[in-house]
Amino acid sequence: MSSQPRTTSFDADTIRGEFPVFDQPLTNGRPVTFLDTAASAQKPRVVIDKERECYEQYYANAYRGVYQFGARVDEELEATREKVRDLINAEEISEIVFTSGTTMSINLVADSWGRKFLRPGDEILLNEMEHHANIVPWQQIANETGASVRYIPLTDDGRLDIQELDNCLTEKTAIIAVTGMSNVLGTINPVEELARRGKQVGALILVDGAQSVPHMPVDVRKAGIDFLTFSGHKIYGPSGVGVLYGRRELLREMDPFLTGGHMIDRVFKEKSTWAELPARFEAGTLPIAQAIALGAAIDFVNQLSFDAIHAHERRLLEHALARLQDEVPGFVCHGPGLEHRGAIISMTLEGVHSEDLAVLLDRRGVFVRHGHHCTMPLHDLLGVSATTRASFGVYNTLDDVDRLVDAIHFAREKLRLV
Numbered sequence: 001m002s003s004q005p006r007t008t009s010f011d012a013d014t015i016r017g018e019f020p021v022f023d024q025p026l027t028n029g030r031p032v033t034f035l036d037t038a039a040s041a042q043k044p045r046v047v048i049d050k051e052r053e054c055y056e057q058y059y060a061n062a063y064r065g066v067y068q069f070g071a072r073v074d075e076e077l078e079a080t081r082e083k084v085r086d087l088i089n090a091e092e093i094s095e096i097v098f099t100s101g102t103t104m105s106i107n108l109v110a111d112s113w114g115r116k117f118l119r120p121g122d123e124i125l126l127n128e129m130e131h132h133a134n135i136v137p138w139q140q141i142a143n144e145t146g147a148s149v150r151y152i153p154l155t156d157d158g159r160l161d162i163q164e165l166d167n168c169l170t171e172k173t174a175i176i177a178v179t180g181m182s183n184v185l186g187t188i189n190p191v192e193e194l195a196r197r198g199k200q201v202g203a204l205i206l207v208d209g210a211q212s213v214p215h216m217p218v219d220v221r222k223a224g225i226d227f228l229t230f231s232g233h234k235i236y237g238p239s240g241v242g243v244l245y246g247r248r249e250l251l252r253e254m255d256p257f258l259t260g261g262h263m264i265d266r267v268f269k270e271k272s273t274w275a276e277l278p279a280r281f282e283a284g285t286l287p288i289a290q291a292i293a294l295g296a297a298i299d300f301v302n303q304l305s306f307d308a309i310h311a312h313e314r315r316l317l318e319h320a321l322a323r324l325q326d327e328v329p330g331f332v333c334h335g336p337g338l339e340h341r342g343a344i345i346s347m348t349l350e351g352v353h354s355e356d357l358a359v360l361l362d363r364r365g366v367f368v369r370h371g372h373h374c375t376m377p378l379h380d381l382l383g384v385s386a387t388t389r390a391s392f393g394v395y396n397t398l399d400d401v402d403r404l405v406d407a408i409h410f411a412r413e414k415l416r417l418v
């Protein structure tokens, strides 16, 4: 990683100060307790400033203008591409495709790779903890190609049941599509092992890094990952921009996903030929300022260092689980123990509807998400229709955790459970 860590000891209060959104108290005078980073992270000043810099100083369309602004935009975009390459240790910048986010990245692979290479009888190996973004595109392409989707069973504590892998991973498996970290259970999946086992039967692996890339180091070459996807907005960057990493040999064989401007080499009246990578997969106008500011977000997390981020989020998680388990009757945290999870707590409270809980927590300035979190198969498996999720980021403090627990006590009182 190129940028040097700015600090080894993690001062969450100082880091919180870098996020302008926390400068304002809420209308009821309470501080913002933002516990919905898994849905979308808040933005540090450096990211906001970088996006503004682009609009104020050199905005132009990308890869089209020979004039100075155009050249600067291209330079800045390529700088971000290089930062992404470095972040995930890809071999070449041509393997880094800008998309609108994880959802588009997975759709791109399912469509461009799946339509060309899946055959009737092939299997796509999923599991029930996947986000809908890593299920539905595969169902669609399976229907169109005669392939089918298959699911690795989960253990009772919400991990992949690796003992069952021999039964599900066979010569028929064309691709394993798996999340690096579950957006509900927090489960961190053994991606490297899956990739290695997949290779033994000739299967590719796509890792949905929407939740893992912002919180832990991901090395595509070391882990043997063929495709990696993530979203800018979850790594403290802008919304509207995301990344697809694909191994060059795979991307080169794939047909375009969207077609139109920029992705062509030559257009004739009857047919067209395709541009080189990554332009072939970047039809139309990119989210220019957003992609440029994604580079600032990557610098931001690199400077904090993933080791420090992990240690900090682990402290928050431990404190939250200890207090919730100790103090809140009927509290159930779905997912595995601490050693297998990231900083996400999806809970159910006996006798409390998840929406009521979220609404009452909001009265205390505590922002959490409730619902199925785009994981209906997982909620079916858990036997609940909804959960309330608290998820943590670099700006959260132990005080935030305490405010969460206090607000849950408040909610239980309001619901006359005490």
Ligand SMILES: Cc1ncc(COP(=O)(O)O)c(C=O)c1O
Pocket (backbone or CB within 6 Å): 038, 039, 100, 101, 102, 103, 104, 131, 133, 134, 179, 181, 182, 183, 208, 210, 211, 231
């Ligand atoms: C694990 C996971 N995959 C995919 C997505 C979809 O990301 P996006 O909406 O940025 O495309 C999310 C978003 O919550 C997610 O948590």
